Amino acid sequence: MKYLIETYGCQMNKAESAALETIFRERDWSPAEGPSEADVVLINTCSVRITAENRAWGRIDHYAAIKRERRAAAERPLSLIVTGCMAERMKRGIKTRQPGVDHVVGTFQKQAFGLILDATALGRHIGDVEESPAFIFSRSYYEAGAFRSFLPIMHGCDNFCTYCIVPYLRGREISRRPSDILDELDALEASGVREVTLLGQNVNSYAWKDPDGARGKGPADLDFPGLLRLIAAHLRNRGKDGIRWIRFLTSHPKDLSDAAIAVIAAEPLFCRHIHLCVQSGSDPVLKAMNRHYDSRFYLDLVKRLKAGLPGLSLSTDILVGFPGETEDDIEATLGLMREVGFSYAYMYHFNPREGTPAAKMEGKVADKTKKERLARVMEVQKGLTRTLMEARVGEVEEVLIESVSRRKKSEVLGRTQRDEMVVFSAPASRVGGFAKVRLLSLAGNTFKAEETHGETAS
Numbered sequence: 001m002k003y004l005i006e007t008y009g010c011q012m013n014k015a016e017s018a019a020l021e022t023i024f025r026e027r028d029w030s031p032a033e034g035p036s037e038a039d040v041v042l043i044n045t046c047s048v049r050i051t052a053e054n055r056a057w058g059r060i061d062h063y064a065a066i067k068r069e070r071r072a073a074a075e076r077p078l079s080l081i082v083t084g085c086m087a088e089r090m091k092r093g094i095k096t097r098q099p100g101v102d103h104v105v106g107t108f109q110k111q112a113f114g115l116i117l118d119a120t121a122l123g124r125h126i127g128d129v130e131e132s133p134a135f136i137f138s139r140s141y142y143e144a145g146a147f148r149s150f151l152p153i154m155h156g157c158d159n160f161c162t163y164c165i166v167p168y169l170r171g172r173e174i175s176r177r178p179s180d181i182l183d184e185l186d187a188l189e190a191s192g193v194r195e196v197t198l199l200g201q202n203v204n205s206y207a208w209k210d211p212d213g214a215r216g217k218g219p220a221d222l223d224f225p226g227l228l229r230l231i232a233a234h235l236r237n238r239g240k241d242g243i244r245w246i247r248f249l250t251s252h253p254k255d256l257s258d259a260a261i262a263v264i265a266a267e268p269l270f271c272r273h274i275h276l277c278v279q280s281g282s283d284p285v286l287k288a289m290n291r292h293y294d295s296r297f298y299l300d301l302v303k304r305l306k307a308g309l310p311g312l313s314l315s316t317d318i319l320v321g322f323p324g325e326t327e328d329d330i331e332a333t334l335g336l337m338r339e340v341g342f343s344y345a346y347m348y349h350f351n352p353r354e355g356t357p358a359a360k361m362e363g364k365v366a367d368k369t370k371k372e373r374l375a376r377v378m379e380v381q382k383g384l385t386r387t388l389m390e391a392r393v394g395e396v397e398e399v400l401i402e403s404v405s406r407r408k409k410s411e412v413l414g415r416t417q418r419d420e421m422v423v424f425s426a427p428a429s430r431v432g433g434f435a436k437v438r439l440l441s442l443a444g445n446t447f448k449a450e451e452t453h454g455e456t457a458s
């Protein structure tokens with residue numbers, strides 16, 4: 001039996017698709033080269049913007065049409081499964097709109113995914129599956145052959161930013177059991193993984209409370225700095241074939257504590273890059289977004305991060321054109337960007353998301369103005385990225401080698417701790433390993449480099 005997975009949306013969805021792929025593989029299913037080979041197509045959807053839903057609908061309708069054609073030609077059946085945020089939001093409404101969908105698997109139904117596959121393999125169809133009362137983390141998020149992996153440590157979000165649908169779709173924050181996180185780190189390491197990104201909508205508010213109290217396996221209560229400490233102690237002295245780098249994503253500024261900064265500073269395991277979403281540099285806009293901080297708080301946090309973690313690179317998300325945003329507000333955003341010096345940013349303009357408070361707010365910004373402001377933000381970021389990269393030329397850095405360059409087979413692509421892409425000459429056999437390189441020049445947003453031996457990374 002063969003499967004095809006299409007994933008849309010954030011890193012959480014990518015991690016969840018990897019976990020669902022493990023369930024296919026456990027049953028000896030193999031990946032299909034294309035739709036014609038597939039027995040099951042799984043579409044993991046995103047609901048964060050209406051454009052993402054429209055794209056998912058395009059794909060669902062496409063596969064439903066293939067399914068009809070196969071049936072008409074009396075070829076082997078195709079089963080269509082939809083999961084992810086859109087499945088959670090619309091539930092059975094997905095099947096009503098597109099009857100070609102066989103199963104809709106919401107966030108709280110994933111534990112039944114194996115049952116659905118078993119029934120499909122036997123040519124049977126099971127009805128709607130029960131929702132479990134609590135979110136259950138998948139056992140493994142390992143992607144076959146990978147040496148970098150995502151590891152969800154939390155699910156959901158309690159923040160209710162006024163523009164965001166996530167808390168309504170994924171529910172309240174749930175923290176994963178620490179011993180399960182350590183077990184999964186061991187399993188990932190044994191599979192060849194060398195870099196792990198701890199994943200959650202807001203990892204800094206990780207808060208484990210053991211229902212068994214002190215009698216449980218592992219600590220009774222644990223916050224994010226405590227989890228980082230636990231992971232660092234667990235992975236210490238693993239040698240060159242162990243997990244060497246840990247990242248985490250996403251950080252909400254209000255919850256990134258000094259205690260967390262101190263743990264990161266003390267442990268070389270934690271990469272010197274933090275994605276710290278700011279969204280806007282204007283205090284009235286931040287308030288309307290319900291972000292729970294103002295620009296002064298954010299800049300003060302950045303100052304503490306830079307002082308505590310020398311060489312740190314910071315990236316961010318910026319949302320322009322929020323209802324009520326004025327010229328002064330956008331200038332404040334540009335000013336904050338320059339003051340922080342982000343290495344890169346995900347920049348987008350506001351689009352109302354049905355079901356969120358911001359969708360009903362007054363003071364809509366005209367489309368033309370939104371686009372014009374977005375272009376200005378992008379231009380400023382381009383300049384910042386360039387300046388920061390130019391200043392790095394000549395430095396020595398360690399990289400994890402990711403792949404062979406598509407342009408030149410004798411070159412490989414690597415990524416630094418600071419999330420910078422580097423290209424240099426090395427054989428394909430080095431992919432998945434670490435190398436020390438000197439940054440020589442820039443080619444777009446990639447450093448050209450040469451491997452050095454025996455020099456210390458700066």
Ligand code: SF4
Nearest residue numbers: 157159160161164166
């Ligand atoms: S922190 Fe805000 S933007 Fe991020 S997932 Fe939670 S509600 Fe959405």
